[in-house]
Amino acid sequence: MFHGPDPPPGSVVHPVRGKVALYNPLLHAIAQKYRTRVVDLWAMDVLRDPRAFSEDRLHFSPEAHRRIALRVAEELGLPVEEDWREPWPKPARRRDWLRARRDDLVWARTHFWPWLVRQIRGVSTGDGLQPKRPKLMPLKPPAQLTGDSEMVNAAG
Incomplete structure (x- = not known):
């Protein structure tokens, strides 16, 4: 699970910042109830940089997704060679x-x-699009993680 991020001032989503701040503790309570891990995007200061958002100013940029993936790996205890906290380069x-x-x-x-x-x-925007997997199917478990194995897409 993910806490909502703290949007930077001037971003399209900044007006809902207060709602995200109220949502996060509720999400945390649900995660505790079901013993689920939570990645705290609100605490990731690097996501407050405007470059963390894509051209549409709503979704994360590829670099922000990379940093979030590093944070997820850290939360799961997987080894990472880069630090998601690394400051953005000076413009x-x-x-x-x-x-x-x-x-x-x-x-x-x-x-x-x-x-x-x-x-x-x-x-x-989704009107007229067909689902990628229209029939309900069982979820295949990912391959066991070993020292040098890679995670496989469980959805196949």
Whole structure:
């Protein structure tokens, strides 16, 4: 299980920060009840960097996913050679205000406006998509982890 992250100021999800803060202890209580591990994304300061988010400003970037995977491995006691806490590299140059507003306009045109139109029309991005596995099937257990074996996709 994962706690919700602490979104950076100015991010699309920052307005729901308070709700995430209320959600996390409830999730933690459920995890304790069922003796399930929790990866605390809220405590991962590296996820507060705007570069932790993809172009849509909603989902994590590939680098953020890599860092979360390292944190998961750490939680599971698996050996890792990199540290997810490693600070982001310094940007080559700081974006000026005008450049930031241009980026905001591109984002709004590319991501926000189409989303808003879909919401008004009552259309989901998943409408019309077929499921990858339409029939209920048993979950295959992953291969046993040994010294140098790799984890296999349990879903097959």
